[in-house]
Amino acid sequence: xxxxDFGNPNHVALLVQQIRAKTTRPWTxxxxxxxxxxxxxxxxxxxxxxxxxxxxxxxxxPVCVTPIExxxxxxQIASTPGVIFCTFGDMLRVPGSDxxxxxxxxxxxxxxxxxxxxxxxxxxxxxSNQTGSNRQVVLFAIGFxxxxxxxxxxxxxxxxxxxxCFSALVCHVLVPPALEAIFSDENHGIDGLxxxxxxxxxxxxxxxDAICNRFGIPIAIxxxxxxxxxxxxxxxxxxxxxxxxxxxxxxxxxxxxxxQGNAHAQQTVDEVFALCDQTWRGIGILPxxxxxxxxxxxxxxxQKRFSIRSDRSTEASPCRAADVLRGKIxxxxxxxxxxxxxxxxxxxxxxxxxEGACAAYYLYQSIKEDKSQDLEVDR
Amino acid sequence: MSLQDWSCGVPKSNSETITxxxxxxxxxxxxxxxxxxxxxxxxxxxxxxxxSAVLDWSSDGRVAMSTDAFVIQPLxxxxxxxxxxxxxxxxxxLAVQGAKPIALSIAWILEExxxxxxxxxxxxxxxxxxxxxxxxxxxxxTKVVERGRGHGCYITTTGIGxxxxxxxxxxxQIKAGDCILLSxxxxxxxxxIMSQRTGLVFEPILKSDCSPLHTxxxxxxxxxxxxxxxxxxxxxGIAATLNELASSSRxxxxxxxxxxxxxxxxxxxxxLLGLDPWIVANEGKLIAIVAPESLQAALxxxxxxxxxxxxxxxxxxxxxxxxxxxxxxxxxxxxxVPMPEGELLPRIC
Numbered sequence: 236x237x238x239x240d241f242g243n244p245n246h247v248a249l250l251v252q253q254i255r256a257k258t259t260r261p262w263t264x265x266x267x268x269x270x271x272x273x274x275x276x277x278x279x280x281x282x283x284x285x286x287x288x289x290x291x292x293x294x295x296x297p298v299c300v301t302p303i304e305x306x307x308x309x310x311q312i313a314s315t316p317g318v319i320f321c322t323f324g325d326m327l328r329v330p331g332s333d334x335x336x337x338x339x340x341x342x343x344x345x346x347x348x349x350x351x352x353x354x355x356x357x358x359x360x361x362x363s364n365q366t367g368s369n370r371q372v373v374l375f376a377i378g379f380x381x382x383x384x385x386x387x388x389x390x391x392x393x394x395x396x397x398x399x400c401f402s403a404l405v406c407h408v409l410v411p412p413a414l415e416a417i418f419s420d421e422n423h424g425i426d427g428l429x430x431x432x433x434x435x436x437x438x439x440x441x442x443x444d445a446i447c448n449r450f451g452i453p454i455a456i457x458x459x460x461x462x463x464x465x466x467x468x469x470x471x472x473x474x475x476x477x478x479x480x481x482x483x484x485x486x487x488x489x490x491x492x493x494x495q496g497n498a499h500a501q502q503t504v505d506e507v508f509a510l511c512d513q514t515w516r517g518i519g520i521l522p523x524x525x526x527x528x529x530x531x532x533x534x535x536x537x538q539k540r541f542s543i544r545s546d547r548s549t550e551a552s553p554c555r556a557a558d559v560l561r562g563k564i565x566x567x568x569x570x571x572x573x574x575x576x577x578x579x580x581x582x583x584x585x586x587x588x589x590e591g592a593c594a595a596y597y598l599y600q601s602i603k604e605d606k607s608q609d610l611e612v613d614r
Numbered sequence: 615m616s617l618q619d620w621s622c623g624v625p626k627s628n629s630e631t632i633t634x635x636x637x638x639x640x641x642x643x644x645x646x647x648x649x650x651x652x653x654x655x656x657x658x659x660x661x662x663x664x665x666s667a668v669l670d671w672s673s674d675g676r677v678a679m680s681t682d683a684f685v686i687q688p689l690x691x692x693x694x695x696x697x698x699x700x701x702x703x704x705x706x707x708l709a710v711q712g713a714k715p716i717a718l719s720i721a722w723i724l725e726e727x728x729x730x731x732x733x734x735x736x737x738x739x740x741x742x743x744x745x746x747x748x749x750x751x752x753x754x755x756t757k758v759v760e761r762g763r764g765h766g767c768y769i770t771t772t773g774i775g776x777x778x779x780x781x782x783x784x785x786x787q788i789k790a791g792d793c794i795l796l797s798x799x800x801x802x803x804x805x806x807i808m809s810q811r812t813g814l815v816f817e818p819i820l821k822s823d824c825s826p827l828h829t830x831x832x833x834x835x836x837x838x839x840x841x842x843x844x845x846x847x848x849x850x851g852i853a854a855t856l857n858e859l860a861s862s863s864r865x866x867x868x869x870x871x872x873x874x875x876x877x878x879x880x881x882x883x884x885x886l887l888g889l890d891p892w893i894v895a896n897e898g899k900l901i902a903i904v905a906p907e908s909l910q911a912a913l914x915x916x917x918x919x920x921x922x923x924x925x926x927x928x929x930x931x932x933x934x935x936x937x938x939x940x941x942x943x944x945x946x947x948x949x950x951v952p953m954p955e956g957e958l959l960p961r962i963c
Contacts (some may be wrong), residue, residue, distance in 0.1 A: 277890075279947025325888075350812050350887070461945065578955040589888055599949045602935065608794045 251283045257472050261287040262326040263418075263424055263564045266469055267410055268431030269296035269590025270459045278461045284468065291562035291596075294413050294515060295431060297351035297378040298325050298588035299560060302514040305406045306331035309375050313545045316543075319362070321355035322375040324348045326589040333431030343360060352376060352403075356389040359401035371539045380434045383407045383526055384500035387507035390478035390528070390535050408513055410434050410556060411442045412524035417561055418450040425562060427471035429457040429464070431507060432488035439496030443484045444596040456486040463488065507532055514531040515583055517557035556583030561591055566596040571598060615627045631731040637724070637758030650734050651720075651754060659717070659752035667752035669717060675779045678705055681772040685697035689736070691764055691810050693803075693822030696769055697739030699897060702826045703848070704773040705747045709831040710844040710900065712783045713775030718744065719753035720771055725764030736767065747826045750771065756820035784842035785862035787842040792931040793909045794867060797830065797900040797916050798823070798924040799875040800852055801870065805883045814886065816879045825898035830919045838912045840905025848902055851893040855901055856939045857953040864937050869929035869951070872944040892941075893954040903931065 240246060266272065275281055281290050282598070294300045303444045311329050313320035327337040340346040349355055352374055359372035376386040386403060393401040409429065417423055430443055435456045446456050455475035457467030468486040473484060486492055513525025528536045553570070553577060554568040566572050566585065574580040578594055585591035589598070604608075635642040652660065659667035671677075694702075697815040701718065708715045720740060744751055746918040804940065809820045823939070827846055834841050847855035860867045874883075876891045883892045898921060904912045909927060916925035934940070939951040 242944070247945050277949070278943050278945060280947055282947040283945060350814070397697065437737075598952060600952075602948055602950060 241462040243462060245460045247283070247465060248560070250395045250469055254288070254465065254469050254472055255285050257469070258285050258287055259476060262426045262472060262475050263289045263291055263436045263562075264427045264429060264468060265291045265293045266431075266457070267293035267295040267414065267423045268428040268429075268459075269299075269588065269592075269595075270293065270432070270433070271429060271431065271457065271464060271594050272595045273590050273599075274459050274464060275596040276462065277484060279466055279599075280461060280468075283465075288468070288472070290468075290497035291425065291565060292559070292592035293417060293562050294409075294518060296588050296592070297382070297408065297592045298323075298591045299556070299584040300330055300408060300413075300515045300517065301326070301377050301584070302516045302601050303330075303332055304514070305404070306335070308538065308543045310334065310336060310339045310344075310378075310402055312373055312541050313339050313346050314342070315371075317370050317468060319343065319357065319358060319370055319372045320344060320346045320375065321349045321372060322346060323350070323377070326375060326377065327588045327591070328581065329584050334563065349374075350391040352382070352385045355403075356398075356401065357390055359393065359398050360396065363396075363398055364416045368400075368470060370400065371540075372401050373541075374401070376403040378407060378408060379410055379431075380407075381436075383504050383508065384437060384497075384501070385466045390532055391503065392505050393535060394532060401532075402530075402535045402540045403413065403510075403525065404515075404537040406510070407526040409510075409517065409524050409526070411446060412521050413515060413518065414446055415449075416521050416524075418446065418452065420561075423562070424600065425452065427475055428452050428454045428469065429467045430454050430484075432456055432492050434457040435488065435492040435496065436485075437500050439494050439495050440484055440486065440492065440502075443492065447482055447484050449480055451480075452554070454481040454484045456484065456488045456492050458488040458491065507597075513557050515560075537612075539577055554582040556593070557583050559583075559585055563586055566593040567600075568585070572598075615880075618935060619698075630722045632726060632728040632730065632733065632758055634726055634758050634760065637756055644864065647754075650730070650737050651756075654734070654737040654760060655720075655744055655751040657717075657750040657752050657961055659750065661752065667717070667719075669752065670888050674953035675781075676777045676871045678708050678711050678775045678777050680700075680707040681770065682707065683768065683770045685715070685765065687765060688807075688809065688810050689732070690783045691822055692819050694737060694824035694897075695721055695739050696767065697736035698743040700769040700771045701740055701743035701747060701749070701823050702824055702897065704771040705749060706846045706898075707825045708773050708775035709778065709828040710846050711775075711833050712740065712781045712831070712844070713777045714832070715747055715749045715773055715775040715828055717750050718771050718773045719755075722757070723754040723764060723770075723922065723934040724756065725756050725766055726758055726761040728766055733767070736769075737866070743826070747828055755903055762807045779833070780953045781837040783841065785841050785843055785859055788863040788865060788903050788931055789842070789880060789905070790860065790865055790931055790933045791906050792842055792903050793906055793912075793927050794869065794929045794930045794931065795825075795857075795902045795904060795909075795912055796852065796917060797902075797919075798898075798938040799877045799880065799954065800847070800896055800899065801880045801884060801891035801894035803848075803897040804851070805889075805891075807895075808887065808889075809883060812887070814883065816883055818879065820879060820883060823883075823896055826920070827900050827920055830916065830921055831901055834902055834912060836905055837915055838908045840908030841912070842905065843902045844903075845898050847899055849895050851891070851895060852901065853890070853892040853939070853951050853954050856951065858902065859901075860939050861937045863931070866932045866935040868908045868928060868932050868934070869939065869941050871941045875924045875926065892951065911924060
């Protein structure tokens with residue numbers, strides 16, 4: 236299949252036909268990747284599926300699951316004089332308990348948007364070569380297994396160069412422990428899973444076999460284009476409809492992901508990070524679900540380098556982000572969706588990033604779910 | 615003098631920089647005006663050196679006026695610079711309103727330490743762009759702010775133009791059944807700038823579409839009686855412009871997504887940064903709403919224009935969903951296209 240074929244309308248139509256023909260019962264399928272959420276809504280893949288197939292969105296957006304305490308810490312560090320705070324763009328508007336990074340920037344914090352952790356490293360290197368500068372460069376290191384290798388690389392290189400002016404506020408999280416937590420809830424209501432293809436490209440997909448076997452959930456390793464997504468859904472439906480059931484992990488992102496993953500990236504992560512318990516916004520503390528710096532890299536831990544308060548914080552009340560992140564409700568089922576909560580005034584993190592499920596539903600609302608059709612005032 | 619003959623004389627010394635005295639109104643200010651600005655854009659009104667320009671206005675048409683501030687970084691980018699952009703931006707705002715652009719004012723805010731050679735390049739670029747658009751620069755101002763309090767250079771331009779008698783373009787003219795035309799590919803300017811800022815290099819290089827629309831607009835006005843309204847979709851991209859039109863006309867704008875031209879490398883760059891080309895800025899594209907019976911003639915006019923070879927009809931105005939922009943995908947699904955929110959934030963992965 237050529238790269239351009241993954242958006243081919245004829246292939247899409249054929250797959251939709253096959254899924255429709257195969258589906259005899261209602262099934263709920265979860266995806267756990269912001270890129271997939273975005274693509275499903277943007278292309279209207281959910282509209283093409285039979286009504287009996289319900290797609291829900293798990294905690295697949297790293298911006299959305301970063302705990303509010305970490306956002307507060309980020310704002311505190313960024314607001315420290317002499318700090319250059321480097322962050323991915325979509326973290327800027329995630330609400331902490333009192334404001335966001337963009338507001339901190341407007342009050343004078345030196346917050347810079349980066350596209351790769353290596354940019355922060357390069358900036359620190361430039362600072363260290365500048366005579367008289369005692370500025371500190373802090374990387375806001377967030378993301379899943381996909382961004383962790385680049386963070387690890389930046390920190391390893393900083394250590395190699397003895398770069399004292401560089402540190403990272405680390406909040407990397409891992410997908411499989413979150414899935415285990417969701418499926419451990421007896422009432423999870425999920426029949427099948429689309430696993431994020433790019434995460435598996437790094438980690439391989441051994442760990443998904445255990446989830447599939449333990450919880451009896453068929454899993455398809457799935458990509459992001461319309462044809463990729465429908466192949467994933469088709470595979471999961473086919474497994475769910477087969478008699479007798481033979482639940483397994485199937486890689487339909489075979490052109491990119493392999494069972495072993497990227498060994499070099501895995502080694503770099505293992506060199507720098509160790510597993511730790513981690514708080515997920517909307518879900519709570521999950522054991523062994525995050526990454527922390529190993530002792531020999533402790534010097535580069537921004538949490539240790541800066542004295543920061545860690546007050547317990549609470550979420551804005553009408554927001555049901557927690558239920559959205561666990562796939563319990565779809566964003567449109569939240570009472571605040573589109574009215575009290577919108578991308579201009581997000582109450583919960585999933586409304587902030589383009590990849591957050593709430594923002595994707597808001598951006599690409601299908602017409603049948605347009606709540607404000609008859610209102611005079613625009614959203 | 616043709617545009618090809620126009621040369622940008624750069625001062626011999628590259629080390630000369632703007633000082634606070636250049637904005638003092640004294641001898642150095644006069645020297646700057648004389649040696650840099652007048653050299654590149656002189657007009658009878660400027661050379662009169664009065665406190666304000668006095669223009670002859672022997673027309674029974676109405677006056678259109680528009681103003682725009684330019685703070686773009688970087689100051690120079692593939693396809694243009696802040697100088698040409700500041701002329702085209704205001705000219706285009708006048709042109710899409712149906713006005714023939716006549717005169718511009720230019721206000722510079724310069725940062726202490728700004729290289730004089732670069733200022734001269736930008737002034738040259740303004741002169742060229744103004745000549746291309748047949749507008750005179752008739753008034754100007756220069757202020758210098760202390761080092762660290764500016765970003766090199768900011769420019770504000772204000773323009774006036776003549777609107778032909780009897781011409782009445784606006785969203786209130788739009789009717790259900792009208793056709794929505796777009797003059798070419800979207801997102802070129804915004805992604806060229808984003809690529810420069812992020813250091814992400816694409817092959818071939820992303821180039822801004824920064825260009826003047828006055829002749830294209832004039833061709834439509836003079837030949838298409840069914841022309842309802844024109845817009846140039848700049849910041850906020852076509853999503854913002856279409857939403858503004860849908861909202862002020864209280865009609866539904868239905869767009870066929872597959873018909874909206876997006877260059878392959880713009881599409882790739884957008885995918886990489888997690889941006890939607892529909893909300894990315896353009897600086898040389900025109901959206902025209904025309905009556906259905908004018909569709910073919912209007913398309914022909916756009917396609918005959920050097921900037922409009924990719925022009926196409928991207929959708930239709932209907933009454934289906936009031937004040938909404940609806941995109942129909944290549945897969946037969948539909949979604950609402952909302953007004954873009956806030957600034958463009960590249961996503962994490």
